[in-house]
Amino acid sequence: DGGITQSPKYLFRKEGQNVTLSCEQNLNHDAMYWYRQDPGQGLRLIYYSQIVNDFQKGDIAEGYSVSREKKESFPLTVTSAQKNPTAFYLCASSIKTGLNSPLHFGNGTRLTVT
Amino acid sequence: KQEVTQIPAALSVPEGENLVLNCSFTDSAIYNLQWFRQDPGKGLTSLLLIQSSQREQTSGRLNASLDKSSGRSTLYIAASQPGDSATYLCAVKASGSRLTFGEGTQLTVNP
Numbered sequence: 001d002g003g004i005t006q007s008p009k010y011l012f013r014k015e016g017q018n019v020t021l022s023c024e025q026n027l028n029h030d031a032m033y034w035y036r037q038d039p040g041q042g043l044r045l046i047y048y049s050q051i052v053n054d055f056q057k058g059d060i061a062e063g064y065s066v067s068r069e070k071k072e073s074f075p076l077t078v079t080s081a082q083k084n085p086t087a088f089y090l091c092a093s094s095i096k097t098g099l100n101s102p103l104h105f106g107n108g109t110r111l112t113v114t
Numbered sequence: 115k116q117e118v119t120q121i122p123a124a125l126s127v128p129e130g131e132n133l134v135l136n137c138s139f140t141d142s143a144i145y146n147l148q149w150f151r152q153d154p155g156k157g158l159t160s161l162l163l164i165q166s167s168q169r170e171q172t173s174g175r176l177n178a179s180l181d182k183s184s185g186r187s188t189l190y191i192a193a194s195q196p197g198d199s200a201t202y203l204c205a206v207k208a209s210g211s212r213l214t215f216g217e218g219t220q221l222t223v224n225p
Contacts, residue, residue, distance in 0.1 A: 004157075042118065042203065042215035043158075058212070090157055100146050100165050103213065105157035 003027065004106035006091050011111045013085075021076045021109045023091035032074035033092040033103070036060060043090065049074055050096070078111065085113045116141045116208045120216035127194055128224050135189040135219045137204035142182050145207045149178050149189050152201045152218070161202075162189075194223045 004025045013019045025032065031050050035043040045058030049068040063082025068074050074093075078085045090108045094101040117140045127133050137147070146165045150158040162171045162178040164187070170179040177190040187204060201220045205213040 040217060042217045045212055102148060102160045102163045107157045
């Protein structure tokens with residue numbers, strides 16, 4: 001089955017620690033995205049990548065970093081600089097960043113930082 | 115800056131009822147609008163994508179309409195079922211590769 005796999009489903013960290021969220025896709029999609037979802041709010045774009053070895057900041061990139069060394073993988077690191085890291089993180093992909101390419105989402109990682 | 119609003123925030127209906135979810139956006143210069151479904155604790159599933167040149171799209175019991183000039187879209191669900199219970203989000207693409215999402219409507223269909 002083709003799809004997007006995010007792991008782990010739940011993640012707990014102590015304040016001050018960096019943590020990396022995994023996102024892997026076998027859809028052969030060029031573009032990948034990271035979104036953050038907070039209760040009662042819409043999704044907000046953190047970073048996106050249109051092609052391997054290239055990525056751009058989204059609307060709330062501060063305190064986050066990404067890499068895109070392989071087409072299939074787009075890991076997100078939540079650094080200690082992110083002031084409110086507790087949230088539900090969603091990874092998505094699309095065939096390309098063309099105008100009418102629908103997004104496909106993974107099942108998310110819920111990060112709790114205490 | 116594009117803003118997307120969904121009304122109502124929550125909706126509860128009896129099984130079998132037809133219902134309409136609303137989405138409005140402030141910048142009418144959009145390329146497309148997408149409706150998604152999200153089950154609790156899960157990712158989003160794409161339901162329908164309407165291109166800016168289209169007026170509506172249909173998939174089974176779902177029909178989405180788009181009125182660009184007024185900045186509005188509706189998602190019509192016919193003969194609702196308990197399995198339709200979820201949060202429905204709309205998102206618009208205005209430029210580049212970015213989508214702007216609404217906050218969603220939480221739908222409960224009671225048996």
